Amino acid sequence: MGLLLFAAATVAVLALSYLFHGDSSAVDPTGASYTTPTGNSTLDGIAEIANKGFMGSNYVWVMICGFMVFFFQAGFAMVETGFTRAKNAAHTMTMNFMVFLVGAIGYFLIGFALQMGGSGGAATLGSGGSALNALLKIPGLGGILGYKGFGLVGTYDAGIYALFFFQMVFMDTTVTIPTGAMAERVKYSAIIITSFFISMFLYPLFANWVWGGGWLSTLGKTFGIGHGVVDFAGSAVVHTMGGMIALAGAIVIGPRIAKFKKDGTARAFPGHDIPMAIIGTIILFFCWFAFNAGSTLNASDFRLAVVATNTMIAGAIGGLVAMFYMWVKFGKPDPSMTANGALAGLVAITAPCAFVDGMASLLIGTIAGLLVCFAVPFIENKFKIDDPVGAISVHGINGIWGVIAVGLFADGTYGDGLNGVAGGVRGLFYGDASQLGAQLIAVLVLIVWGFGVSYLFFRFLDKVWGLRVKPEDELEGLDIPEMGVLAYPSNMLTRSELDYDSPENAHIKQLNRFHYYEPSQQTKLNKEEVKIDQAVPVEVISAPSTTMVSDIKLTKIDIITRQSRFEALKEAMAEIGITGMTVTQVLGCGIQKGKTEYYRGAETEMNLLPKVQVEIVVAKVPVRLVIETAKRVLYTGNIGDGKIFVYGVENVIKVRTGEEGYDALQNEA
Structure with a gap:
């Protein structure tokens, strides 16, 4: 809008300049003349000037x-x-x-x-x-x-x-x-x-x-x-x-x-x-x-x-x-x-x-x-x-x-x-x-x-x-x-990103160590809680255990929830001693039972919504503590609070050291 006003003002100034000083030497290639009359003004000349304005x-x-x-x-x-x-x-x-x-x-x-x-x-x-x-x-x-x-x-x-x-x-x-x-x-x-x-x-x-x-x-x-x-x-x-x-x-x-x-x-x-x-x-x-x-x-x-x-x-x-x-x-x-x-x-x-x-x-x-x-x-x-x-x-x-x-x-x-x-x-x-x-x-x-x-x-x-x-x-x-490009390519890894750990990218790591994220107060627990008798419970689903390679039980906990709750979940896990997790952006779908949603008058089916999947394998931290902590942090009583899946893990191997089982999880969980 500012550009349009500037253009309008410029044209207005030029028009006024032309009207009062109209001594133009420009020549139209068609032969038409746009110069003002010379000598004494006549009524026809004044009318012509006014008409041009x-x-x-x-x-x-x-x-x-x-x-x-x-x-x-x-x-x-x-x-x-x-x-x-x-x-x-x-x-x-x-x-x-x-x-x-x-x-x-x-x-x-x-x-x-x-x-x-x-x-x-x-x-x-x-x-x-x-x-x-x-x-x-x-x-x-x-x-x-x-x-x-x-x-x-x-x-x-x-x-x-x-x-x-x-x-x-x-x-x-x-x-x-x-x-x-x-x-x-x-x-x-x-x-x-x-x-x-x-x-x-x-x-x-x-x-x-x-x-x-x-x-x-x-x-x-x-x-x-x-x-x-x-x-x-x-x-x-x-x-x-x-x-x-x-x-x-x-x-x-x-x-x-x-x-x-x-x-x-x-x-x-x-x-x-x-x-x-x-x-x-x-x-x-x-x-x-x-x-x-x-x-x-x-x-x-x-x-x-x-x-x-x-x-x-x-x-x-x-x-x-x-x-x-x-x-x-x-x-x-x-x-x-x-x-x-x-x-x-x-x-x-x-x-x-x-x-x-x-x-x-x-x-x-x-x-x-x-x-x-x-x-x-x-x-x-x-x-x-x-x-x-x-x-x-x-x-x-x-x-x-x-x-x-x-x-x-x-x-x-x-x-x-x-x-x-x-x-x-x-x-x-x-x-x-x-x-x-x-x-x-x-x-x-x-x-x-x-x-x-x-x-x-x-x-x-x-x-x-x-x-x-x-x-x-x-x-x-x-x-x-059709176009050869994606409108939203941010979720795709490039080759340079895949090679991030290579020696030639060490200088990038050095720069990135100064960049950190400070969670805001909005990532804390939701203050607007729903009464327990109105709540939709967080689901806990357990899978059958498998044979273990050591006497210490290893358990994998998968938590799927809305992205906005991730920072609060991460901080809560750190407080109970969970120092390692795998985080993936995923899409989840579902329909609330008994409730129909519409888009432009047409009934919607399953909608894919952005979620975050957090995978944690624990040995010394009690599984029930992890579950209860996650439920406490994620609970609002509304549809979409999330699900928690619990699996038995047969073995864990740390690639760098070759450690297995409980030892592979030390300093992580």
């Missing part, structure tokens, strides 16, 4: 909003990665970065011209449209695609460049959405091909029909159907399109392995990092203010304050409604569905945000929060479509709701002259049923074009290239097979 503020507004919308990629990357499993984290995160790279180039080369090549540029940015303004039309219907501006060749028009940049980051949002629905089983290479297809062809054509002067936008002027299709910031063009592509991709690629049981019910595959997903949602929420308010393309259009406020209201109520719905239905305020609810509210308000008031925004967001809670399990259980992050429900279903909401709640206070139709945009509840008709036509076209063409494309791609990774790769996780 007006356009300059619009440039700054549009570019800064574009920068913020670009940061959508970070939000989507974090949401999708957090909602998927750890074994696919690097693959999912990198996909979200890669689609921006591919999309930007595809849109630059071809997509922008197809979308905006017949628009003549943006009036608020002062673009004369010298490189655009060429629209292919069907007689009696209207425009279907632009055909000028490929690669921005032949223009240095700043207005066109600003328009390109802003539209490009919107397009990349659409390209990102399908990755969530196809996550954890899609080939990285297939997503590259898909991103080119969307950015160069699928998205630009529909965007042309709505935002580029195409036939859907002229339904009002040509056929008297409202103001034509109205989509202020992209519920239709960006989000429903992305949702339709996601739906087609999820159907063609199929569900993840073992997602559905034999009886057809869905298994829950909980996301590995919900905090990451929540942070991603917050980033998206913040960027959405630029996404919607920036669509004015005009810093002087004070409606942007209404747009930003409506955006905030709809997103907030969408998240709250989803949270309370899940809380009432399943007993917990599912954070993943809370995030989806907020995003659903934001998607739904994106089209009507400039045409409705605050109370209408509240209603639109409320319905969006409920819709996503109904749609996620319905799509999963009824149609057996596996959507790991809820992209279809959030963007597809609620994108459609946002498009329809314009036709219902637009109150006529904004949009006079939009798409060549006089008067403000009015919906059904404000006297213009035809506007709802135009919006429903857009929904129908989105289903046919967005879903239908995407479905055919994915079928073709699956046949000639392959969409899905090999089953063994999917089971292992896609980080290594």
